[in-house]
Amino acid sequence: MPEELALRWQAARRCASEGVQLAGVPRSGRTARSIQGLMLADSAPWGVVYLSVPLDDWNEPAEDGALGLLLERAVDGAPVVPQRALDLLVGALDRASAPALVLGPGADTEEGFQAAVALAERARLPVWIAPSPPRAPFPTRHRCYQGQLPSAAGAVADILAQYDVVVCFGAPLFRYHAPSDQDFLQPGVSVYAVTDDPDEAARAPFGRICVGDPSDALVRVAATAAASDRPWPPARTLPEADTSGPPFTAEAILDAIDAGKSDDTVIALEWTSADMVRDRLTITRPKSLFYPAAGGLGWGLPAAIGLRLGCPERPVVALIGDGAMQYTTSGLWSAVRYRVPVTFVVCTNTTYRALQAFSEILHVPEGDYLDISGLGVLDIARGYGLDVHRAESLEDLTHYVRKGMTATGPRLVEILQR
Template identity: 70%
Template sequence: MVTVSDAFYAILQRHGVGAVFGNPGSNELSFLTGLPPGIPYYLALQEGAAIGMADAYAQASGTIGFLNLHAASGTGNAMGGLTNTAACHTSVVIMAGQQARRYVPVDAMLTNNEAIKLCDPLVKWAGEPLRPEDVPVLLSRALMLADSAPRGPVYLSVPLDDWDKPVDEAAFSQLLNRSSSAAPVAHQAPLDELTDALRTAASPALVLGPGVDTEPGFTSAIALAERANLPVYIAPSPPRSPFPTRHPCYQRQLPSAVGALADALSGHDVIVTFGAPVFRYHAPSDADYLPPGVRLLGVTDDPDEAARAPIGRLIVGDPSDALARVAQAIDRTDRPKPPVRTVPEADTSGPKYTAEAILDAVDRGKSDDAMIALEWTSADLIRDRLTITRPHSLFYCASGGLGWGLPAAVGLGLGCPDRPVLALIGDGAMQYTPSALWSAVRYRVPATFVVCTNTKYRALQEFSELLHVPGGDYLDISGIDVVKVAEGYGVAAHRAESLDDVTEFVSPGEREQMPRLIEVLQR
């Protein structure tokens, strides 16, 4: 007899799921009974840490992340992290349990599942089985939907007494043989329009987003920029870094205010975007979206992103594929090369250091292979001081939901153990999910954590100034000993004595075997 549990794990393995992350409750214990040896279970001590680990693991490994949570309360604890997963289009299946069918009337189970209602606005699909034998069918559907463009999280709820029930073996065998390919390809006609706009523009610009932080997208962006002499910008608040930051065509990351963004793109007559929402705005502004007369054309694989863009001619299709096709179609131009970006010198005086100086110290020490989990809001707009030379090198909380970065570093290390992992975390952001340090120690993830301490909620302080709101002591977060917190979870930690100390600490050297942390005092 093939049970629901047998079928469930066979389907996970068929779809390449390599790990389960979770913080289970009583309803999920039955699920753990059949966990096969080939799929490790990585425990997190809090749901926000669990989803950050699963999300980053999926991004780093290129596989589907699988997250096991308790029902309503556990899902609720993960909601902040789920906003990042949804905004980043990460393929994650969230599986939660329900009470046993014998305890819950069928109509109540089908219509009153609090967890499904809670997460529904953030997931592509949510479901629960009408019968135990439907569990494998819904799992197969969930896995395919999570990995279909536009990728994103899905949610599956399973009653705790379904796992040992028999399945329809004939139907199950078909599930193991089916697959889907759901990567949209942009039609050629609108891509030709975009290509012609680039050819005939007097001063075009290229704006890139996280959707082209892939091997083909990264190399195609370089090829297009060099063939057409295009200045390259990164779209506002990017969760990834899709272009080398030391390339002569690279200009800057665009600001997240309408007026400031329009000013940054002034002087260009055609803007082409690939793999980016158009655009993410955070700071308030009454200005127009773009300077008058500017045309914007772009490609995204998310129809919703295309529909909600307030400006431009948006094409739905795989942005990396479209970028490669446009790069091949563009002839070399005699258009002047864009100005070469200069990085301002940093003030290196201490003992408290500027964000620029800390980034430079980290950059001197890190390797080009490093994968960086960034959740340090002081560095958001100057993150391109870091040298990025290859795709999948920088990861940021896509919706700005704090608490993602620390567990993300753990997930990156588990998902791609061949590359060193470096986490740049603010002292306030660290307090959202410090328990992720326990998981890093438990699973021997050799991540290097750099925690920058300014004892302030600086992001809100800056917004207080922008909105002309009086500041106050309520934004002070002093009194936390970051080093002792880390040591309490078993992480070797110390406070930096100099910028050279930071550089030496993050230098790869001999590969570390365990996580470690350094605290840097920031102005």
């Protein structure tokens, strides 16, 4: 393997938690196609590239001509928002009487995370996270943090109605999951947004959209926006969790996990019952929470393994529902085989709650087809060779998660959810 190719593999691995892009590799490509995928990973905005390689492709030599040209290839320039477009955004923000900041996954980088905090503090902005967020791009205990926007158009419009200017970085406008007959925005609200996805810009039903790197734009806006002496946003307090049980509430389980994890912990979340209360978890640094953007089940278990492999210096905790676990249980074999130290927390409620909620909305006749009791979560995991445990108390769960911060192999704990 040429030294340059090895360096690009390392660059791609360093970018492992920045996002996912897809690069199909045709049969005729050979190793040169793989280098193209790695170059894509190393291009702004940086991100993982999935290489689809035919099984026998690695046994064939790369085309010398194509390989040589690729290794000599160079690109100048970066997809950034023009300054005149950002000037319009900053001007609207400076003139606003009640502005707000909305963040999405595109802002969850080292630079974007820090710039979002700087902008929020400089302009004293209330900060919301865009609906159905696959990341956590702002510290959840910051004085400006207001929470996660709901996933229905009318509900989002109701919250944003208290502001006159809303600036959004790194999120579509907006991703809705629940049906709504209400308008997208109420009168008097202006929205400015920065996205690195031209398709998202084309789909947006409102707003003035800039296409470019959201983190780069955040850094530039934070440096030029006017400082404000307006009152700080209202303090956000978390409601007290009901800690009785077992079984336990989602809020109590999240609090117990939060007490056991470290600030460096990366969370792979595929526990839909906890979606709207996920920010009970303390997030203090970027790239600390990952959630399937499209909402499809089966992502969380293998994603947790990949996150730990891609970022071995940070502990990983996977929060998974008992139903979601069943889609990709074979990933546990890989975790055991390669001794990937992930702590899997499986929250068992014996019901397919996501579909249960939608069956009510869609008026599906009642039945027992969403009952998934008797799965034997611990038996399944034990069969793959994991160390397993059932937490009988919240303190027990906290202790188990805390021990996982220094574990050397995969482990799984089950806790019953109300």
